[in-house]
Amino acid sequence: FLLKIIFTPELEKAGLLNKTKIAEGGRKLRKNWSPSWVVLVGNSLVFFKDPKSQTPSNWKPGNSRPESSVDLRGAQLHWANELSSKKNVFKLRTVTGNEFLLQSETDSLIKEWYDTIQNVIDRLDRENPLDNVLLYSLRRAGSVEMLDHSGDEDERRKSLPRSTSNLENTERKRVKTRLKKLILKRPPLQALQEKGLIKDQVFGCRLEMLCEREKNTVPRFVRLCTEAVERRGLDTDGIYRVSGNLAVIQKLRFLVNHEEKLNLDDSEWEDIHVITGALKLFFRELPEPLVPYGFFTDIVETVKMTDHMDKVDRLKCLVLSMPPPNHDTLQFMCRHLKRVLQQSDSNRMTTQNIGIVFGPTLMRPEKDNGNMAVNMVYQNQAVELILTEFDYIFGTRGPS
Numbered sequence: 001f002l003l004k005i006i007f008t009p010e011l012e013k014a015g016l017l018n019k020t021k022i023a024e025g026g027r028k029l030r031k032n033w034s035p036s037w038v039v040l041v042g043n044s045l046v047f048f049k050d051p052k053s054q055t056p057s058n059w060k061p062g063n064s065r066p067e068s069s070v071d072l073r074g075a076q077l078h079w080a081n082e083l084s085s086k087k088n089v090f091k092l093r094t095v096t097g098n099e100f101l102l103q104s105e106t107d108s109l110i111k112e113w114y115d116t117i118q119n120v121i122d123r124l125d126r127e128n129p130l131d132n133v134l135l136y137s138l139r140r141a142g143s144v145e146m147l148d149h150s151g152d153e154d155e156r157r158k159s160l161p162r163s164t165s166n167l168e169n170t171e172r173k174r175v176k177t178r179l180k181k182l183i184l185k186r187p188p189l190q191a192l193q194e195k196g197l198i199k200d201q202v203f204g205c206r207l208e209m210l211c212e213r214e215k216n217t218v219p220r221f222v223r224l225c226t227e228a229v230e231r232r233g234l235d236t237d238g239i240y241r242v243s244g245n246l247a248v249i250q251k252l253r254f255l256v257n258h259e260e261k262l263n264l265d266d267s268e269w270e271d272i273h274v275i276t277g278a279l280k281l282f283f284r285e286l287p288e289p290l291v292p293y294g295f296f297t298d299i300v301e302t303v304k305m306t307d308h309m310d311k312v313d314r315l316k317c318l319v320l321s322m323p324p325p326n327h328d329t330l331q332f333m334c335r336h337l338k339r340v341l342q343q344s345d346s347n348r349m350t351t352q353n354i355g356i357v358f359g360p361t362l363m364r365p366e367k368d369n370g371n372m373a374v375n376m377v378y379q380n381q382a383v384e385l386i387l388t389e390f391d392y393i394f395g396t397r398g399p400s
Helices: 107-127 132-141 144-159 162-185 189-194 207-214 220-232 246-258 272-284 293-304 308-320 324-342 351-362 372-388
Strands: 011-024 034-041 044-048 068-071 076-079 089-093 099-103
Touching: 011 107, 034 107, 034 372, 044 372, 068 372, 076 107, 089 107, 099 107, 207 324, 220 272, 220 324, 246 272, 272 351, 293 308, 293 372, 308 324, 308 372, 324 351, 324 372, 351 372
Parallel strands: none
Antiparallel strands: 011 034, 011 099, 034 044, 044 068, 076 089, 089 099
């Protein structure tokens, strides 16, 4: 059946489609078609299990729990009628190697969905491209080999005798078990650091430990990066949104972790997008994000509040109650981002653009409940609100 769609500001499209997941992280899955209430919102395509519980007019982020969600940044879309006996089928593939088939019996409806999703993917590539560093991490997480050659193994396996395939599976399981035991026996990084066997690093270090070591509440690397941006990058088009060269970012990361001296004015770091990429990577690699896990749910609930002053008051209280390194570094970063915003005529970075870039960079939930798309909307809005109400929220405490 067809449903009349009523759009909300965040909502691109919503409706009923048939869906099946055919790969996860590059591994093939058996088809299992089921009807799904599909919502296209922000960067994401969100799937709800029970379409009867949704109506287009009352759908809002947070009304119900999604079954799963897909980040469309870097995704690929293809017509795929050859993969199913059903008609009107297209395939969506994410950067992490997850693949979905979506289908409708109505020709015009499925074409409209295909065109709308493709337009969003194209727009995200232009306006908010997936950071090269994040793309690298996602591909590593999904295994580059499985992502790029996931079909080859299946073809090879078809040509092998069953006995050979069984032997291969047995050997694989044995190796997997041994690796698991080896990993479990390894001493944790913290224990090795405490014994002095591993040098304390900057990337991946807990914020409070790094600040204690440096005798400051804002990490030195954060200060150096923002100072470099303010000296020579504030008017750069797409600052913080445009990706830097991944290899150079990794080289900078290595240098920061292993050497004391760092001069970001060196010609090696001439591309300002390398410095902003490394700064974003630093925040993403914090074991606990800049906004601590315990604050995430309260901040999301605060952003949902309707009364603006109540919302800002509550956000101010939450920010003030953060540990000093988290509070002061957040204040330092937001003050810097306010300076970026002052040059928005040149750099084209609006409050919304900065929210999209830094929402998931500065805060994330401890456990992914399948609400990634919904959370992303509120993460972005939280950063936007802190920037808009900066003077009030940080009015009583913190470094100048």
